Amino acid sequence: VLGLVGVVIIVRPGLGSMNVGELIVLGAAVCFGTSVVLVKSLTRTDSVVSIIFWMLIIQSVLGLAPALYEWRTPSLELWPWIVVIAFTGMSSHFCMARALAYADATVISPMDFLRVPLSALIGWLLYHEQIDAFTAGGALLILLGNLLNLQRKAPEPAEIAAS
Numbered sequence: 001v002l003g004l005v006g007v008v009i010i011v012r013p014g015l016g017s018m019n020v021g022e023l024i025v026l027g028a029a030v031c032f033g034t035s036v037v038l039v040k041s042l043t044r045t046d047s048v049v050s051i052i053f054w055m056l057i058i059q060s061v062l063g064l065a066p067a068l069y070e071w072r073t074p075s076l077e078l079w080p081w082i083v084v085i086a087f088t089g090m091s092s093h094f095c096m097a098r099a100l101a102y103a104d105a106t107v108i109s110p111m112d113f114l115r116v117p118l119s120a121l122i123g124w125l126l127y128h129e130q131i132d133a134f135t136a137g138g139a140l141l142i143l144l145g146n147l148l149n150l151q152r153k154a155p156e157p158a159e160i161a162a163s
Contacts, residue, residue, distance in 0.1 A: 006141030009134050010116050036096075036105055043101035051097050056090065110149050113142045 035055075042051050074082060099108045117139030123129035 006113065006116075006138040006145065008138075009141065010120065010138035033109075036100065036109055039097050040100045040105045043097065048094060048097045048101055052090065052094050055093055055097075107149060110142075110146050114146065117142055 039051055039055075096108070096112075117135065120129070120131055120135050120139070124131050
């Protein structure tokens with residue numbers, strides 16, 4: 001809970017009406033949460049490689065319609081970056097699924113909140129963006145929440161399917 005509060009403090013959503021971008025982010029968060037729950041349950045019966053294979057197939061099919069609607073052929077210079085992004089995205093999914101095979105989602109998901117302050121830190125280092133008191137305070141809450149979460153007694157691990 002502290003991690004989520006920390007994220008809200010960093011992001012500081014407005015009190016006015018939500019715009020389309022905020023609704024899309026909210027929808028993406030719901031989809032990501034659903035994905036974590038489904039992947040956690042699938043790790044009991046399927047290998048991580050199988051889960052990632054089908055996840056990539058489903059994401060490709062779901063992304064095809066908007067991609068075709070807005071398609072612009074990337075320049076030759078962009079293709080290496082596209083490959084890097086594809087590889088790192090797939091690696092991220094693999095690592096998340098592997099982590100969910102070994103640990104409870106209540107431990108893994110709060111760790112994912114660390115992306116928000118780490119993104120702010122990278123922005124500060126590479127782009128000279130300012131880190132304000134809200135970002136620093138939210139980051140501290142996220143770290144505190146993770147530390148408290150790691151102190152809890154872990155449940156007995158489930159049997160893991162072969163990868």
